[in-house]
Amino acid sequence: MKGNVTHTLFAVLLIGLYSCKEDKYAEALSPEESIATFNIHENFEVKLFAAEPHIQDPVNLVFDEKGIAYAVEMPDYPYKPEEGKGKGVIKRLDDTDGDGVIDASTVYAEGLADATNLMPWKGGLLVTAAPHIYYLKDDDGDGVADSKTSVFTGFFENNSEAQITNLRLGIDNWIYAANNGQRSDVTFKDAPGEGPLQLRGADFRFRLDKGLFEKESGTAQFGQTFDDWGNKFFTQNTLHIQQTVIPNRYLERHGHLSSNSVNQNISDHELEMFQITPPPYWRAERTRRRNIQYQEQELNRVEYAEDHFTGASGGTVYDGGDFPEGFNGNIFTGEVAGNLVHRDVLAEDKESPTLIAKRASEELDKEFLASTDPWFRPVGFTVGPDGALFLVDFYRQHIETPVSIPDDLKEEMDFMHGMDRGRIYRIVPKSGVSETKVQDFSSLDSKTLVSHLAHKNGWWRTTAQRIILENPKAEYIPLLKDLLSNENPNAQLHALYLLESMGALEQGMVEEALESDNYGVRKNALMLAENFPKLKEKIAEKINDESPIVSLQAILSLGNYEDDFTINQLAKALIEKGENKWFRLGILSSNAGSGEAILKVLDEKYNFSGTEISWKEDYLKEVNHILEGKGIRAKAE
Structure with a gap:
């Protein structure tokens, strides 16, 4: 009898060990099941916007001047596609029945290698796809891009986690791009005589309306954002929020500074985060091995497998104007390894020319959103025309470059598992957001278009700014001058910079702005x-x-x-x-x-x-x- 019991216990243990091996990595959940795992701030809720089969492997979402949604899919990740055989896709997403959920999609462009980010421009889309920034346009109105032009080329292309991305139109009318400080020799198709721009340890910015391009301060990885006053913040894996303190154009005036690094970690809570998922087996095991190695080498170093930022991504300022008081101007950052969304509240540092990123008082020991679904991969955010914060979920079983994982651990991992899935969510306050229908900004009369520069939602302001930049008209000038007396400092700044872009800025206007009560205007x-x-x-x-x-x-x-x-x-x-x-x-x-x-x-x-x-x-x-x-x-x- 005793022998039978022992044999039975051994069999159970053997089965248990086998099961543990088979269940090292969880399987996917449906969108509804995944949402049910979200632990979010009590004043907010998450609603599904898009999911498979209409979207897979999404890394970015934008809305054009008609309010139409476009998303980038990056199915090649984490591998380098063969030259000319990229699988990247840009999709137009449509909600045909008006229920708020995407039920139709159209392939706008495909066959793109390492496409990561979009920005609407002149009826088409700018696309970062190392080594290029392309301009794609649908010329015949069938929803599919007919033309593809390489506007800039020469960007670093050997690591999909550190390439050109994050196009952002700044308040100053420059378009900014994250370059992760990579070494690149960049040429501009409209300025072939100028020779290549050598990017070293810097990001990138350009103006297509003026034919300008140059280096910019910062080494943004995947996450670059600006507040209302043009302060630049960026995300870089373990350092979830840094600020670039001095623009590059000042640092290169005489060209002899010993260092041009002006990155400042502005977090007052360093690397700490509060995930509610355990680390995956491979990460826990790799960390265990590394810490043993550090001890054997007598190094004063410890690696953490959880509760510390390692995969921060997509930091974005919320400027939608519809969140409760205290949320406008907050920065939301995804943590793809921790399956969570972190929120930072910005405050001025009275002693230093930087800002400070703090946890909200109600999030001192938890995150704005955390999930128990280990597939939840929040890579980025977009503020929508409706004032919601759209969250892009790459949704993969594994998200890590294979080169950093020991070979024996990789044998049990399928890095492409889940490439047929992807989700985009809307984060909204329980009190709701604006449901104003977007008209085509490119067909608005001048008075209405300029008036949107004072809108409470940053998407409306920036879209109006872009349309004016794309096709400047003399009739805008008196309207912009009138806007200078608007009580909204955002409107005042847009008016000043747009007047400057059209050569209509006057000294008196600047003198008056220098005395503004708002530090950002000054x-x-x-x-x-x-x-x-x-x-x-x-x-x-x-x-x-x-x-x-x-x-x-x-x-x-x-x-x-x-x-x-x-x-x-x-x-x-x-x-x-x-x-x-x-x-x-x-x-x-x-x-x-x-x-x-x-x-x-x-x-x-x-x-x-x-x-x-x-x-x-x-x-x-x-x-x-x-x-x-x-x-x-x-x-x-």
């Missing part, structure tokens, strides 16, 4: 003031602005000049603000703030050489580096 007015030399003293006055962000911008804008007035103003600013590295760097980025003349003023007026200052050595070291770069013998002591 900050951008300083940049526009750079076009008016007579405003130099007005710019200098803002060095003492109550907002450190405005103060830094004043230093950067004034640094375009090199006269005695500028040198004296920057010397004074250095003494008063030099303890902060960003103010020092802003001053050093200019010729006036890094030459022999400012050293003389510093000694004559402030006894700089004879005064004990904690940061003095760092400043003088950088000045010497800059002078040597210019071929001038170092004299800073």
Whole structure:
């Protein structure tokens, strides 16, 4: 009897071990079942917008000027497609019965390699698909793109997790793209004589309305977003929210700074997150092995398999205007490894020219949204015309580059399992969102179109901005001038930048904006003031602005000049603000703030050489580096 019991127990254990091996990785859930696993903020709910078979492997969603939804599918991930054999698809998504759920789809374009992101432009779509940024357009109105033009080419293309992506139209009328700091030699089809732009450790921006393209600060990976005032934030795997503090155009004025890195991790809660799914077997096992290795090598290093950001993606500012008070301007970031959505509340740092990203008081020990479905992969977000926050769920069993997983663990993994699935959700407050029907922006009369620049929803504002940029008309100018007196600071900024784009911006308009009660308007007015030399003293006055962000911008804008007035103003600013590295760097980025003349003023007026200052050595070291770069013998002591 005892032998039979032992035999039975052994059989049960054997079956259990076999079952554990077979069930290491969960299987997919239906969209409805997956939604049921969501633990979301009590004031919100999640509604299905699109799912298979109408969408598979989605990584991005946009709405054109008619309110039509287009999505990018990336079925090649995580493998590099053979040249000319990409499987990427762009789909038009339609809700034919008006119930809020997509029930029809049309292939707008296919055969794209590594397509990751879209932006509507002139009736077509700009598409990032390394090594290109394409322009696709449906010329005959059948819903399928007829033409495909490579606008830019030469971007890095050897890692699908670190390629050109995240097209964003900024308040300043530039289109920004994330490049992850990759080395690239980029050419523009409309400027073949200019030669390639060498991207190194930088992102990218361009203006198709002006034929301009250049490097931009930051090393955004998959997630790049802007607040209402043009502050840029980006996502990079473990660092879920960073800010670029100084635009690249200032950093390259003399070209001799020792470093152009201006990335600031603005999170006050570092890498901590609160997932409610256990880590997958491969991740837990890989981490266990690595930690053993670190201990054997006596390294002061620990790797975490859970509860720490490792797959942050798609950070997006919510500016839809329909969420409850306190949510507008928050940044929502997906965590594909943790199966969750994290929310950051931005606050000004009173001591430094950066913002601070904080957890909301009700989310100190939990996330805005977390799921127990290990297939839930929130890769990105889009604010829709209706004010909802659309969440793009790649929905795969595994999401990781195979090259980083040990071979024996990969034997049990199918990286393509789930490539026939994908979901897009609408996150909405339980109180509801606006249901205003979108008219075709390209056919609106001028007065109505310009009025949308004051809309509460950022999608409406940005779409109106884009249509005006694409086809500027003289009749817009008086309407935009009238908008300058609108109480909405978003409208004021759009009006200022659009007038500037049409050559209709006047000095008096900028002077008035410099005195705005809104720090974001003052900050951008300083940049526009750079076009008016007579405003130099007005710019200098803002060095003492109550907002450190405005103060830094004043230093950067004034640094375009090199006269005695500028040198004296920057010397004074250095003494008063030099303890902060960003103010020092802003001053050093200019010729006036890094030459022999400012050293003389510093000694004559402030006894700089004879005064004990904690940061003095760092400043003088950088000045010497800059002078040597210019071929001038170092004299800073």
